[in-house]
Amino acid sequence: MRAAPSPALPQQTAAEQVRSVLARALSLSLTLGGQTPGGAPGPEESYDLLGGHTVGARGRLTLHPPADSPLADRFADAPRGGLDARVDLTDIAPTALRDRVRARVSLTGRLAPAAGDLGSLRLDLTRITLRTGTGTEEVDPRAYALAAPDPLALEEAGLLTHLADVHPDLVADLVVLAGSRLPHGVVRALPLALDRHAVSLRCEYGEGHCDLRLLFPGTARDASEAGDMVRRLLTAPRCSHHH
Incomplete structure (x- = not known):
């Protein structure tokens, strides 16, 4: 899955x-x-x-x-x-x-x-x-x-652990954005990856998992912009989300 x-x-x-x-x-x-x-x-x-x-x-x-x-x-x-x-x-x-x-x-x-x-x-x-x-x-x-590394490559781990440990409510809200695209029965969702374009969540089930990629409304150039983009995801119109 x-x-x-x-x-x-x-x-x-x-x-x-x-x-x-x-x-x-x-x-x-x-x-x-x-x-x-x-x-x-x-x-x-x-x-x-x-x-x-x-x-x-x-x-x-x-x-x-x-x-x-x-x-x-x-x-x-x-x-x-x-x-x-x-x-x-x-x-x-x-x-x-x-x-x-x-x-x-x-x-x-x-x-x-x-x-x-x-x-x-x-x-x-x-x-x-x-x-x-x-x-x-x-x-x-x-x-x-x-090529160059993604501008968030070195800060990604800190951003993801902060999101998981300090803002589990935001993670839950991001999962809700996926709506009908997610199969039923998600046991747990955690941040999986972050780059300048999107945040990805791992949605785990009793068996297996699926990965959900939520596109930012713009491009994040640093950690503070990435935080803003995650918050903007939650207020943006639903039609802009993809996986």
Whole structure:
């Protein structure tokens, strides 16, 4: 029971979604393609990095492993062009939903020592995959480089938890806006996501759930505008709401 947004409605592009996931990610998982120093296939190796990455201009991803990490030794022996690598990130809803995974992002490419940044590693992207509840999408690395994170990406978690913890009445009123579009029997509704275009709610049932996306009457550029947009949703004419 999932409600897929109509492509005609304003929403983040897949490239913007990936940039937003990266912007707020605190941790990531790195898998190095199995390759021995001589170039022969070898076993894959996985590493978890917590707070060990930065995202630069055009989405360039740089990893900063601890100095005592085995990764440093791994790259001392690496071939000149670097190693095949995959970076995986999981986007988790900040509210206490049953199924909190909102998206999974995989970035594949070559990982090599970053020039002029001792101990850091840069990922040269060749492939990007975005998996959400509505399916899997390949994102063009060029589109990714040109995209920007949603302006609310870094403040989204605070806004959603504030809405859930302090304004459950507003959440209930937003669910009422959906009216006949929601199947009967909603057990609980919680804020799921927020971007400059809309707020999304997860409506949970005894079994399963559906996601409801409520379009703002305008575009929110920051946290205070997002709060205003949520309030304006509740006073706007009913005909402007979509999911």
